Amino acid sequence: MTPEEKVGQLHQVANPDPHRDAAALAAAEFGTCIVASGEHAGNVRDAGTQAAAVNALQRAAVETSRLGVPLLVARDVIHGHRTVFPIPLGQAAGFDAQIVRDCARVAAREATADGIRWTFAPMLDVAQDPRWGRVAESWGEDAWLASHLGSAAVAGFQDGGRLAGPEAMAACAKHYVGYGLAQGGRDYAEVDVGPVTLHNRHLRPFRAAVDAGVATVMSAFHTLDGTPMTAHVPLLRDHLRGELGFTGPVVSDWDAVGELRQHGLATGTRDAAALALRAGVDIDMVTGAYHEHLTGLVRSGTVPAALVDEAAYRVLLLKLRLGLFEDPYTDPGRAAAVHLTPDHRALARRAAAGAVVLLRNDGVLPLTEPRRLHVTGALATASAELLGTWTLDGRAEDVVTIADAFRERYAGAVVTVDDGRFPDESLVRAREADVVVACVGEHPVRSGEANSVTSLEPPPGQVEQLTALARVSRRLVVVVLTGRPLALERLADVGEALVLVFHPGVEGGHGVVDVLTGDVPPSGRLPASLPWTTGQVPLHHDQRPTGRPLDPDGTVGRYRDHRDTPQYPFGHGLGYSPVSYEGVLLSAAELGPGETVRASARVTNTGSRPVLETVQLYVRAHLAAISRPVGELVGVRRVPLAPGESAEVVFELDRRTLSYRDAAGRERCEAGPFTVRIAPHAGGGVTTRLRVTDEAPGPT
Structure with missing residues (x-):
């Protein structure tokens, strides 16, 4: 390979087109690409991708370039493709590695049918500040759980290591490392952490993912103790490559190589490219710094040629492992046969039930056969909103709403529904019903990347609506759907039952109703502690003891205005029998x-x-x-x-x-x-x- 062809393997572009980018494809100017709507794609739908379009790209790369090296096409397939499963935090509530593996396996089966062979998942950040929007993508606050479930997701995406199979995709362990400690829960903010905490908590899931054979790793955006992860030689090149023994490609996050300028380490993309490659970042996602500068940096002796050779080798080896050199094309008819099949929907329904956590129950649940049931609240009739963040290929019309699931389940009863826009109407209907199920909580636009919050309270107005409903309802079940742990102190005594549901996916309505009716025993458990109030966070179960431990029943506390313990601890979740x-x-x-x-x-x-x-x-x-x-x-x-x-x-x-x-x-x-x-x-x-x-x- 020429120096330019080697560098091309390290250059990732976004949304290439076989006609517009014909010259670049013929020159092998890029080796991988991402199909994405932009840097904040988590809550932005796009046109997606189809096998025919990917095949056209591959054909241009293979048939018009000198060496015919195929492309590696990536997309953020985070918790499902066309069949959308609960957000990772919701899957974590099941504490069930097998269902996580099965969900990832289905996601890979469906995404590869559209030509996608690389996903930027699982996210392995241990998330102990729920103000951070990306807690939705995490497995929660515990390092063991993140390691256990993250490894299961790797196995599912990669078909147990059989990467060459047409239904396997390369997984990516992200974001290396410590991103879940962003100060104040502010996305992209700096991280300060000591080596003991780093090794025992935040590096631990990455060690497990490497042991599980994860194909790729993504470096994070943030600085750690003053050094941006994209340029962190000790953690990327020394620890990841050396101590952990990772041999696959490391990809930067979106434009993170270029962002070394904003961090103050580089005056331009030339300096940034040198810093990132020396640190061990093999693939530059969308900045173009490697494409523009690496060949010249090698010629000038600023960057050793061996670093480019090693990085290109890792990318080419991954393509070889994926079987792309043997067959870079995807059968265009496969998607129709595998997308949203009955088996996939059945799995999504089981996973959705696992994302339901019964927090409090004064005997109203499970619901007996009511004569009159009223379902209300902003999320009672929601469809796309049940999918949660990072669902690029989910469709609203595929979603079973909670209201529709209740109508199906209680076909012989009177089921009335409103979306809570007119609280006075809701109160009239609630007064007439035997049972009221109020579905409130977060819209997914408030979770995911770049969606941090300062308050973990439910969205404005919802507590007041629920309090009014409780005054007139015979029996009130409060269902809170969310992308993060919330502070539910004001709902501690509202209604006869309190249920937390992490955005449950395409079969969310069925999963929620299955649990509320007792058709499926409640099995969801909290993957993160629920604080009483935002001021308590970070509040996690594996804190270290102080020199002056508190007596939980004593009169002394750390706070003068509140208790110290969580409202509901990590792992909490009730069943219908003690x-x-x-x-x-x-x-x-x-x-x-x-x-x-x-x-x-x-x-x-x-x-x-x-x-x-x-x-x-x-x-x-x-x-x-x-x-x-x-x-x-x-x-x-x-x-x-x-x-x-x-x-x-x-x-x-x-x-x-x-x-x-x-x-x-x-x-x-x-x-x-x-x-x-x-x-x-x-x-x-x-x-x-x-x-x-x-x-x-x-x-x-």
């Missing part, structure tokens, strides 16, 4: 080298309805070389229980489960002691103690 937990049993009191200890607890459904209990395992190290969190999630089991049924739930603990990383990133495991807690959420459960020893444990 579940009891009996004490933790260990197979050994000490964990020796190479050994595994079994921790078990008996859980019992003490009610009259089936439940799907999400049993969570937490550990706490009470003595270590660093201060360890007050609780760390290290395992989850989802256990179906019939009425009256008991089950012994077993987890396995080894040294890696109990270990942490020091400031240099070295893995360490110390003697402890450790508290082992098996619990329904981060705020409760049953416990015992475990020690780690350098000797094998004796008999128990």
